[in-house]
Amino acid sequence: MTDTVQERLVAASRAAAPDPPAVRVEGLVKRFGRGRVVLDGVDLDVAAGEVVCLVGASGCGKSTLLSLLAGLQEPTSGTVRLARTRPALMFQEPALLPWLTAAGNVELALRLRGVPRRGRREQARELLRLVRLDGVGPLRPHQLSGGMQQRVALARALSQRSDLLLMDEPFGALDAITRDVLHEELVRLQAETGVAVLFVTHDVREAVRLGHRVVLLSSRPGRVIADWRVDIDGPRRTDDPEVGALAEGITSRLREEIRRHAA
């Protein structure tokens, strides 16, 4: 079977019964205490297998939105409809448990998911291989660089076999080169596993480089104010002119938003 025939079959089956969105958020409101409304009616969809990058000024509620989707907090009102499984969440810090080895961290995630002992070690090894960390299993987190720790965190997140991967500025603390490498890794892994990703960042270029769509969140109160579809083909690089052009457009809209708020 040639590729095109297979592609056509897949497309046909998708059209007949499209995959449900990885997450559908409707009218999500989050208020802290009695006053501060952080999110005021957020509507957001992430289609199956789609990468959506969420940008906005600092403090606009991006992280709160992720923690609501991950189930770490309860919404004040509104609905969050997840496809099937609980989403996996990656923080800005790798947050690896220091008393476990790298493999141990992934194995714990598998164990908590209910994977029996016999399969765990092999699956953990396979996941570490997927993030290009063969042989790193026996090392402890403090022996790994920041980039490697985030890869282990990524392997741990992927072990959840979730339909949705939530990422909260995961590469923010890394140097530019490592960040670039991890961008490529993320794009490759996403294509391979087909997982949907909701990626929060304040770096607009990163958002354009990684996303199928970029969504802009306003600050205080948080609401979706703009949505761009990124139609740039082929492997993208952060310094591509097309990436730069769209990033500039988004940034000026973001600046406008920040100015409106400061006024």
Place this chain on the structure above:
Amino acid sequence: MARRTAAGARRRRRVGRLLAPLVAAAVSVAWVPAGIVWFGLSPGTIYFVVLLGAVPSIANGTVSGIDQVPPLYSRVGRVLGARGLRAAWHIQLPAALPGYVGGLKQGWAFAWRSLMAAELITQSPRLGTGLGQLLDSGRQLSDVSLVFAMIVVILLVGVAVDRVVFATLERSVLGRPGLLGG
């Protein structure tokens, strides 16, 4: 026993934090006379003093170990689907271990010093001969070399326990000696 104390003390953290250092600090010599009054010149006095040295430190260490578990780890646990008892077993307990081992280390130090003090002060045929009593024999015989020899032995025991017992414990808990998180 210290662990049960710690679990109970968890709610009354603040009181515990105030009291524990006080009790521990007062332990070294001050409790020996009380011990003698209550238990006489018997092994009971020694156990009493040693326990008073060790228990507050261990309890304190356990409580602060649990207290200082970074909330990020709890969040990680919840994101991975660990709630309640599973989270306590997989996350809180191992995370609190360094604090617990720290408490053990401090408790050992206080208990060792209290033991030496108690042995120096309580002399009785019922108690047999310990390092502290040998040290005092040196005093009684005005044998300075014996006194210094005993000081060296006492020092060596302290160092040996620290190096052998605690470094091994720390290494297995954290993968490297030293309890500072990294």
